[in-house]
Amino acid sequence: MSRHGALITATGLVKSFRRGAETVHALRGVDLSINRGQVVALIGPSGSGKSTLLNVLCGWEQVEAGELILDETLGASEPEDLPWGRVALVPQALGLLEELTILDNVLMPARLSGGVQPMIEPAAGLMAEFGIDHLAARYPDQVSLGEQQRTAVARALLLKPMVVLADEPSAHQDAGWSDVLFAAFTRLAAQGCACLIATHNPVVWERATTVFAMRDGELSTHNTRPAPAAH
Ligand SMILES: Nc1ncnc2c1ncn2[C@@H]1O[C@H](COP(=O)(O)OP(=O)(O)OP(=O)(O)O)[C@@H](O)[C@H]1O
Numbered sequence: 001m002s003r004h005g006a007l008i009t010a011t012g013l014v015k016s017f018r019r020g021a022e023t024v025h026a027l028r029g030v031d032l033s034i035n036r037g038q039v040v041a042l043i044g045p046s047g048s049g050k051s052t053l054l055n056v057l058c059g060w061e062q063v064e065a066g067e068l069i070l071d072e073t074l075g076a077s078e079p080e081d082l083p084w085g086r087v088a089l090v091p092q093a094l095g096l097l098e099e100l101t102i103l104d105n106v107l108m109p110a111r112l113s114g115g116v117q118p119m120i121e122p123a124a125g126l127m128a129e130f131g132i133d134h135l136a137a138r139y140p141d142q143v144s145l146g147e148q149q150r151t152a153v154a155r156a157l158l159l160k161p162m163v164v165l166a167d168e169p170s171a172h173q174d175a176g177w178s179d180v181l182f183a184a185f186t187r188l189a190a191q192g193c194a195c196l197i198a199t200h201n202p203v204v205w206e207r208a209t210t211v212f213a214m215r216d217g218e219l220s221t222h223n224t225r226p227a228p229a230a231h
């Protein structure tokens with residue numbers, strides 16, 4: 001365990017994309033630390049690099065420069081080797097598998113880690129909490145976008161990850177369901193995990209313990225509030 005409770009520490013992350021002759025500098029030397037108990041709101045204009053940062057932190061994208069130090073409890077020293085059960089992503093585009101039912105999408109991480117049976121009850125619990133339990137047998141294209149998004153959040157939380165990286169998880173939610181999702185992230189943080197939530201939702205900024213602001217590929221810490229109380 002790291003001395004400062006940091007689950008992920010990043011220094012000097014650089015990532016660019018090439019589009020023909022054009023180069024887009026998505027991350028221009030990002031430093032950050034995500035600590036146990038934190039619910040971090042990652043804010044910033046469209047195109048400022050929020051999704052790129054989350055995708056780098058979970059190992060979906062490789063950086064050109066910079067270092068990522070992962071706490072040993074995350075089960076890997078390189079982001080591309082991180083197990084689903086330790087660092088979970090809610091992708092902005094959700095990434096549900098269309099050929100699987102809502103229940104099987106939620107159970108996907110358990111299937112990948114080899115133990116579906118013990119996770120059926122936790123999956124049912126999360127699905128009830130997120131109001132998608134009655135949709136278990138439907139396919140993603142047979143439910144609403146908000147319901148698909150709550151399915152992606154349930155999938156991310158199933159294995160009780162140490163770090164949740166959620167990319168605009170309330171983009172398709174009404175105020176009530178936004179509250180439910182945020183409460184689930186806060187509960188996880190109160191148990192010693194950490195959540196990094198890219199969001200345009202001001203309610204999340206107000207309730208987060210920490211706010212990171214991105215602008216044009218650079219990140220600054222705005223403010224830090226006390227960690228949420230345990231329930
Ligand atoms: N695969 C890609 N190829 C080329 N450019 C990309 C790619 N992915 C992202 N970009 C560019 O990198 C920059 C950062 O994009 P990113 O998706 O990280 O922004 P964002 O802050 O998540 O925006 P939004 O709030 O709209 O989701 C943008 O200029 C975007 O056009």
Ligand SMILES: [Mg+2]
Nearest residue numbers: 050051092167
């Ligand atoms: Mg984005």
